[in-house]
Amino acid sequence: MSDTDAQRRQFLKTSLGAAAVAIAPGMLLFETARGNTEAASSKVRWGMLIDTAQCTQGCNDCVTACNKENGLSGGTAPTDSQWIRKIDLKDISSGHELSLPMMCQHCAEPPCVDVCPTAASFKRADGIVLVDRHRCIGCRYCMMACPYKARSFVHEPLTDQKPDVPRGKGTVESCTLCVQRIDKGQQPACAEACKNKAILFGNLNDENSEIAKKVRSVVSVQVRADLQLNTGIRYQGL
Amino acid sequence: MRLLVSLLLCLCIPMTWAADANAPKLDIGKGGHCVRDPQWMRKNHMHLLIHQRDETVRKGIRDDQVSMKNCVDCHASLKDNSVIARDDSFCVGCHRYEAVKIDCFECHSSKRQTALAMKDEK
Numbered sequence: 001m002s003d004t005d006a007q008r009r010q011f012l013k014t015s016l017g018a019a020a021v022a023i024a025p026g027m028l029l030f031e032t033a034r035g036n037t038e039a040a041s042s043k044v045r046w047g048m049l050i051d052t053a054q055c056t057q058g059c060n061d062c063v064t065a066c067n068k069e070n071g072l073s074g075g076t077a078p079t080d081s082q083w084i085r086k087i088d089l090k091d092i093s094s095g096h097e098l099s100l101p102m103m104c105q106h107c108a109e110p111p112c113v114d115v116c117p118t119a120a121s122f123k124r125a126d127g128i129v130l131v132d133r134h135r136c137i138g139c140r141y142c143m144m145a146c147p148y149k150a151r152s153f154v155h156e157p158l159t160d161q162k163p164d165v166p167r168g169k170g171t172v173e174s175c176t177l178c179v180q181r182i183d184k185g186q187q188p189a190c191a192e193a194c195k196n197k198a199i200l201f202g203n204l205n206d207e208n209s210e211i212a213k214k215v216r217s218v219v220s221v222q223v224r225a226d227l228q229l230n231t232g233i234r235y236q237g238l
Numbered sequence: 239m240r241l242l243v244s245l246l247l248c249l250c251i252p253m254t255w256a257a258d259a260n261a262p263k264l265d266i267g268k269g270g271h272c273v274r275d276p277q278w279m280r281k282n283h284m285h286l287l288i289h290q291r292d293e294t295v296r297k298g299i300r301d302d303q304v305s306m307k308n309c310v311d312c313h314a315s316l317k318d319n320s321v322i323a324r325d326d327s328f329c330v331g332c333h334r335y336e337a338v339k340i341d342c343f344e345c346h347s348s349k350r351q352t353a354l355a356m357k358d359e360k
Contacts, residue, residue: 168345
């Protein structure tokens with residue numbers, strides 16, 4: 001690099017710095033403090049692989065983490081919201097027991113979306129099935145259509161909701177795969193909280209992702225695969 | 239002469255509007271100039287919010303500048319960290335005056351994030 005080049009570079013650097021200092025106070029700071037302005041893309045298909053062998057009986061860490069992250073009460077009465085629940089299974093003939101988390105399966109062909117009369121239930125481009133509460137009229141068709149009993153209805157007025165997770169009376173809700181975290185590049189709260197690493201979260205469409213590799217190499221099943229909903233949540237060892 | 243008087247009148251009317259004695263005096267919190275100027279925002283904030291809510295919920299575009307969370311963060315009262323707690327709170331003050339019902343806060347948090355985070359830690 002010649003001497004003149006170096007001088008030019010130095011000049012550009014200093015003048016840019018001076019310009020930034022001159023403009024910085026005021027609006028520019030807000031302009032640069034933008035969050036995620038990119039829309040969810042259909043190149044991504046978010047999914048989970050749940051390894052039932054790693055999921056210990058009696059451990060409720062994923063449920064607790066979900067309740068904390070999303071501001072749920074944690075109650076289990078029929079009228080309480082439950083986005084994720086632990087279920088215990090027992091094969092009667094062999095006595096083999098299993099415990100696993102069950103939540104919205106984020107179907108590629110979600111029945112809840114099919115039946116929603118207001119298009120409040122919808123599937124985001126990246127495969128996450130959500131309720132748009134601005135449109136939800138609380139008719140609960142989606143709750144009846146869901147084969148996984150994954151959706152809850154909010155019966156009572158709520159207070160002190162989380163800023164990232166608005167929830168309110170008269171609308172249906174369910175596991176959102178923690179969209180507010182995913183959009184920031186984080187993992188869903190349940191996957192992060194699972195100390196046995198039973199929940200593997202990732203992009204099913206990216207063949208180099210850990211989850212895609214594992215789905216290729218181990219046998220995993222979809223719950224009620226006969227319904228051909230192509231769920232985003234898969235179970236290993238079920 | 240008549241022309242002059244009418245001109246003067248024309249000038250006076252907007253001034254009397256501007257100095258509306260009953261206009262609510264709001265606790266604007268931190269305030270500041272973020273999105274657009276206050277007069278524009280008074281008229282149009284709902285259009286921004288309704289547009290942004292669809293972008294965020296349905297497409298996952300989480301632009302901080304016009305997000306409900308960030309609006310509340312700046313405009314919540316410095317006394318009680320809320321935009322709806324008192325009669326002069328930022329949102330409630332105007333909405334009562336204009337008799338427009340807001341139901342945003344039946345679902346959305348009306349409190350400043352940092353205040354909520356501190357409460358969580360305790």
